[in-house]
Amino acid sequence: MKNILVVGGAGYIGSHTAKVLEEKGYTPVIYDNLTKGHKKAVRGYTFIKGDLGDKKKLAKVFAKHQIDAVMHFAAFTEVGESVLNPSKYYENNFCKVINLLDAMREANIKYFVFSSTAATFGEPIMEYIDENHPQKPINPYGSSKLMVETALKDYDTAYGLKSVCLRYFNACGAHPSGKIGESHSNESHLIPLVFQAALGKRDSIKIFGTDYPTTDGTCIRDYVHVCDLAAAHIAALEKMAETGGSDQYNLGTGSGYSVKQIIDMVKKVTGLEIKIEYGQRRAGDPAVLVASSEKARKILGWFPQYDLENIIKTVYKWEQKRKY
Numbered sequence: 001m002k003n004i005l006v007v008g009g010a011g012y013i014g015s016h017t018a019k020v021l022e023e024k025g026y027t028p029v030i031y032d033n034l035t036k037g038h039k040k041a042v043r044g045y046t047f048i049k050g051d052l053g054d055k056k057k058l059a060k061v062f063a064k065h066q067i068d069a070v071m072h073f074a075a076f077t078e079v080g081e082s083v084l085n086p087s088k089y090y091e092n093n094f095c096k097v098i099n100l101l102d103a104m105r106e107a108n109i110k111y112f113v114f115s116s117t118a119a120t121f122g123e124p125i126m127e128y129i130d131e132n133h134p135q136k137p138i139n140p141y142g143s144s145k146l147m148v149e150t151a152l153k154d155y156d157t158a159y160g161l162k163s164v165c166l167r168y169f170n171a172c173g174a175h176p177s178g179k180i181g182e183s184h185s186n187e188s189h190l191i192p193l194v195f196q197a198a199l200g201k202r203d204s205i206k207i208f209g210t211d212y213p214t215t216d217g218t219c220i221r222d223y224v225h226v227c228d229l230a231a232a233h234i235a236a237l238e239k240m241a242e243t244g245g246s247d248q249y250n251l252g253t254g255s256g257y258s259v260k261q262i263i264d265m266v267k268k269v270t271g272l273e274i275k276i277e278y279g280q281r282r283a284g285d286p287a288v289l290v291a292s293s294e295k296a297r298k299i300l301g302w303f304p305q306y307d308l309e310n311i312i313k314t315v316y317k318w319e320q321k322r323k324y
């Protein structure tokens with residue numbers, strides 16, 4: 001197991017995983033259509049501009065680079081947009097993944113690591129969401145990811161294609177080098193927006209709802225560093241190759257932080273003032289989403305290395321140096 005095709009590797013989580021793969025002695029090969037990704041995020045790696053709809057190109061890439069396993073990061077991830085334009089989500093996040101899996105079958109590539117999401121669970125019915133929590137997504141984004149999870153079970157049974165589904169909670173942070181980090185054209189995520197407010201790139205940060213049943217009234221999420229997620233991909237790949245079995249893991253730190261606590265931590269780390277506005281709840285936001293990652297800890301030996309303060313420090317470094 002050496003050559004790993006990182007599909008969507010020029011995007012946020014893909015580019016960090018490529019870097020961690022390289023640090024651990026693997027050879028990442030990046031395949032990305034650059035609709036969302038950044039070429040600057042994958043400098044120094046083999047890069048192929050290509051789309052997952054292009055089976056012929058995938059076949060050539062698999063053969064030329066002697067690909068042993070595939071990691072998929074090429075999804076659209078905006079929950080709100082998925083409600084307004086489900087076609088875009090089912091097409092890209094489901095149909096194109098099936099295309100990729102079929103190209104893998106034809107090339108006899110047996111190992112697949114899939115970026116899934118906490119959004120496959122829908123409204124939480126338990127405090128810490130573990131792998132046994134019912135999966136009832138409440139938006140097309142979550143549904144499109146769950147459809148792939150379902151297909152992967154069937155592909156294992158029928159074709160012996162082994163996979164690991166990794167359900168991220170709130171991915172955040174940047175590589176400690178500060179050379180790569182989170183960069184979206186229409187940013188909607190909390191931490192980058194708080195930094196925009198701190199650095200004067202926007203007037204303020206608006207808190208979506210202050211009347212949630214939480215200690216300070218704002219939503220609680222489980223923020224997990226992108227390099228910890230990257231490390232989980234590699235641990236999951238290695239476990240799958242060792243045991244020859246497919247599996248699923250929830251990935252979070254098991255600690256929840258409120259929107260206000262995030263803003264306070266950015267203030268503490270940067271020493272900058274942040275203007276806050278108080279707004280209405282955002283549709284579709286559950287009050288609390290926190291992972292139980294006991295299974296990943298026990299089976300993969302995965303322990304997140306970054307606490308919230310260190311997460312925010314890596315973002316600050318990235319924000320001060322960012323080139324894209």
Ligand code: UFG
Binds near residue numbers: 190
């Ligand atoms: N928030 C604000 N103001 C903002 C932006 C966000 O108050 O300007 C709040 C949200 O209401 C939410 C929290 O900050 O309570 C985090 O919001 P994000 O948009 O950063 O992240 P989400 O929790 O909505 O979603 C993220 C990913 C999804 C994934 C989900 C799984 O974007 O793809 O985590 O937990 F499905």
